[in-house]
Amino acid sequence: MAQARSSHDQAPKWVYTFAAGKAEGGADMTDLLGGKGANLAEMAGLGLPVPPGFTITTEVCTLYYQNGRRLPDGLKVQVEEALGLIGGEAGARFGDEENPLLVAVRSGSRASMPGMMDTILNLGLNDRTVQGLARRSGDERFAYDSYRRFIQMYGDVVLGVDHSVFEDILDNFKNLNGYALDTELTAGEWLKVISAYKAAIEDGAGKPFPQDTGEQLWGAIAAVFGSWLNARAVTYRRLHDIPDDWGTAVNVQAMVFGNMGDTSATGVAFTRNPSTGANEIYGEYLVNAQGEDVVAGIRTPQPLTKNARIEAEDPNLSLEEEMPDSFAELKSIFDKLERRYRDMQDIEFTIQNSRVWMLQTRSGKRTTEAAVRIAVDLAEEGILTREEAVLRVDPGGFTQLLHPTIDPTVEKELLTNGLPASPGAASGEIVFTSDEAERQKQQGHAVILVRTETSPEDIHGMHASAGILTARGGMTSHAAVVARGMGVPCVSGAGALRINEKSGTLAIGPKKLSAGDVITIDGATGRVYAGAVPMRQPQLSDDFAKLIAWADEAGGLTVRANADTPKDARQAHSFGAQGIGLCRTEHMFFDTERILAMREMICAPDEAGRRRALDKILPMQRADFVELFEIMGALPVTIRLLDPPLHEFLPQQDHEIETLAGALGTDAGKIKSRIAELREFNPMLGLRGVRLAIRYPEIPEMQARAIFEAAIEAEKRLGRTIEPEIMIPLVAYRREFDIVAAIIRKTAKAIEKETGNRLAYQLGTMIELPRACLCAAEVAQGEEGADFFSFGTNDLTQTALGLSRDDAAPILSTYTQQEVYEEDPFASLDREGVGELVRIGVERGRGVKAGLKVGICGEHGGDPQSIAFFHETGFDYVSCSPFRVPVARLAAAQAAIRAKLTS
Helix, strand or coil: CCCCECCCCCCECCEEEEECCEECCCHHHHHHHHHHHHHHHHHHHCCCCCCCEEEECHHHHHHHHHCCCCCCCCHHHHHHHHHHHHHHHHCCEECCCCCEECEEEEEEECCCCCCCCCEEEEECCCCCHHHHHHHHHCCHHHHHHHHHHHHHHHHHHCCCCCHHHHHHHHHHHHHHHCCCCHHHCCHHHHHHHHHHHHHHHHHHHCCCCCCCHHHHHHHHHHHHHHHHHCHHHHHHHHHHCCCHHHCEEEEEEECCCCCCCCCCEEEEEECCCCCCCCCCCEEEEEECCCHHHHHHCCCCCEECCHHHHHHHCCCCCCHHHHCHHHHHHHHHHHHHHHHHHCCCEEEEEEEECCEEEEEEEEECCCCHHHHHHHHHHHHHCCCCCHHHHHHCCCHHHHHHHHCCEECCCCCCCEEEECEEEECCEEEEEEECCHHHHHHHHHCCCCEEEEECCCCHHHHHHHHHCCEEEECCCCCCCHHHHHHHHHCCCEEECCCCEEEECCCCEEEECCEEEECCCEEEEECCCCEEEECCCCEECCCCCHHHHHHHHHHHHCCCCEEEEECCCHHHHHHHHHCCCCCEEEEEHHHHHCCHHHHHHHHHHHHCCCHHHHHHHHHHHHHHHHHHHHHHHHHHCCCCEEEECCCCCHHHCCCCCHHHHHHHHHHHCCCHHHHHHHHHHHCCCCHHHCCCHHHHHHHCCHHHHHHHHHHHHHHHHHHHHHCCCCCCEEEECCCCCHHHHHHHHHHHHHHHHHHHHHHCCCCCCEEEEEECCHHHHHCHHHHHCCCCCCCEEEECHHHHHHHHHCCCCCCCHHHHHHHHHCCCCCCCCCCCCCHHHHHHHHHHHHHHHHHHCCCCEEEECCHHHHCHHHHHHHHHCCCCEEEECHHHHHHHHHHHHHHHHHHHHHC
């Protein structure tokens, strides 16, 4: 954007003015003027009652930091000119002892960052101008109240004297004089407080409070720019993905006073309820107060509307009752602003001597429940189109609607943080073993399974638990993946945990907890709290159903689910999944009764032993597949052949080894030797996937038989053809694919001969190794090449980055802080690296097979940013855990709508 030049020199235009009925900016200049400045200019341009002011642009913030925290030359002239314009509009003059102009100095980033940066009110007061204010207002008490507020804010924000010092002085004064409220102090008493404040500043800052109003102004402007890098602002930006290089604008605005007596007030309003989305004015106000009184909790605010007051059983009058004319004017302005911005607005206002002034408007923050209702209501009111309504809701927030969430209004004791591995919240008694979790569940207890890390052996305990907490593991670790699939809240990688399973204790720093103590985990934020924290249960509304239906109308990627069991499949189907994109067949054996048969197969010393174990496994797999096909009906089902890193299934405990030895008719020593023989240094890159199938061909033979026999049985029950999609995992070479595909085709022919049934099926591969992406043409080539690709981005990310997802938590923490990674690459796809491999794989595969079906079944299939990439790359479908299906449906629709808007 070309920089405008100021009227009087060659410096860029850094200052933009606004006043009621005229403005140099507007709502489309957010990047330059920040959200607050752009919206103040917009309201002024609409003729709304906005106190005159000016905005110093975000470009100055950038220059301020580039110049070693020095403001640029040329800014002073523009600011002084703008101050003169404000004074002309307000009928006052900055620094004048008889008729002083007072100003508010506020921040204003492009994105709303409420409360994160600094504000200074009543600037321009000193020992002389305060007397002029008292004379002109006819109210000494108001004047000195304003002066003490300014000294306190300036002392804290600009001079670095902690605000608690001033609070202590005022509290002590009120206690000594028997006062409960600030409004009880007289003008003379405020003078005494002011004197104490000045002494505190001289003591704390080492210099007196400045009497020069110009010095005050420039100190405040620099302090507001400086607050862009305060700790809370930096943290807020990191949590909300706001770039550090945006900078903030500074808004300087003529003061209007809500503390001028009983006909003055200040308040905050939302044009709709930000918690529920109801079309009702929501907010609070205070008579004879300034803005910080409402937000600081010094006094209890009153409701804006009569209905809200009645509902709250508040004996104090609402603004609607106290000042009906002002309320009616505000309501009219609210309606105008909502229609202008086509969204619910968060508004700050002041009433000075019965005159309404607008201080801010912005799109209001809201719960996901409210976001859905507001979007649907605005569409039905004709303010938004249905597609616009779909774009208004953050898909990631949908997880709030599908799981219990922690009540945000209650006090909580934070114990530690981990990774938000599976959304939802849960409270329960600590247990350290899966067996204990199952026992406690049977006795009616809600438990949180706390483990250093989980393994498939823990599946029964995970299933029995209300929530899972691990010290190790990442967002796609075993605990995370399985928990998401089951819809169980999980916090993983909480590195501060020190677990002593033998003593049944847990240490988090100095805090000691024992088995049976109650904790609460929040899988949406990764936080762990002491005790039982009250929850809010999910209730999907009619508005949710409408919005999702509108999303589906928008088209875009098909959304399938990763579902390993009939229970998963039913859950996925209820959330609108359009098929199963990944059935991990090894997950079907985590059950206590089934895992023994799996271990018999793995530990068998020869093919005959493996076949005996496989004969036990076959009916289990077949029965599960029949049920999956029945649940999904006409929808596609993709079944991945066995892909277990063997270490996950090998027995660890002596009693498990004894049980397995008995089943195999051998002794425990031989089993231990076999386990040692099978142990691998890096099992994730070892004997698994297609490698296991090639080494032990009887395994894919059994699985193919189970799939085909199940399809025949399901066809009989449903009266329609079943066409399973069989996926060969971890393929890097075409020859690997051909060897296993031949086993499957041979088995299909044998079953067709045995049963007289004609089988329909597709054979594809899971693309999860960099070589597979680069050699995708080789894998897809010809009629006997892969019919479909499904990208396994969990393993593809691991192998591309050389980073174990199970051990990544401490690395990810450091790398995101040091900005090596913008985001966790296991949670949101690394577009430039892993994404480029994906793009190559799609292009080369379709280059030799135009109709090649392409999907994604890694955890990125439920991430909105990643889904946008898959849409751009021409995927046919995404597949994700059942509880993320609605998230993916909305994200897929948004990607399609945005693509249409930009085409």
